[in-house]
Amino acid sequence: EPEVTQTPSHQVTQMGQEVILRCVPISNHLYFYWYRQILGQKVEFLVSFYNNEISEKSEIFDDQFSVERPDGSNFTLKIRSTKLEDSAMYFCASNRNTGVLSYNSPLHFGNGTRLTVT
């Protein structure tokens, strides 16, 4: 079964540094997402992406964050200047989400990247 893959599995960075988290969504999926899960806390929506542009973003997704689909397969999340509170698991997800029954389509998640900001 096709999977969403994320790299790296663990990233350690110093405060103020830029990080890029990478994701390869399932190939025939059209919507892409980033979610964040701070240790022991809930899964929080960051951003959704469709047709090469952001379709929705949360309050968490401020100017420090950006997303890009640089080619036909990768989907990246960039944090320009990391803060201690950015330490979390970052999950990429995708779904087909087309047609009349688009809301039925579940999200397919990657295994996440654990970001540690020191």
Added chain:
Amino acid sequence: GNSVTQMEGPVTLSEEAFLTINCTYTATGYPSLFWYVQYPGEGLQLLLKATKADDKGSNKGFEATYRKETTSFHLEKGSVQVSDSAVYFCALHNTNAGKSTFGDGTTLTVKP
């Protein structure tokens, strides 16, 4: 706005015990409802889903019924196993963008 409220955890059960994890929601329109499971060290996986009122989702012995009248989607399993130990998330989405709203998660530990 949309919200999902889950039964607080952690939940600890003995093997073969009956499991219920409560989930209620508020949403506009007619959302689809999902349960995701997160095993230790892994990402979230879809466990089951229901897309309209009175639908029952089921998978791996787990069941949940979409109850519009009580805005609930409680997860049940008749006989849990040690391998069911994980964090369970109730979620909904009802927009064309498919953004999902998640509950806080309930940690289940099953002891032999």
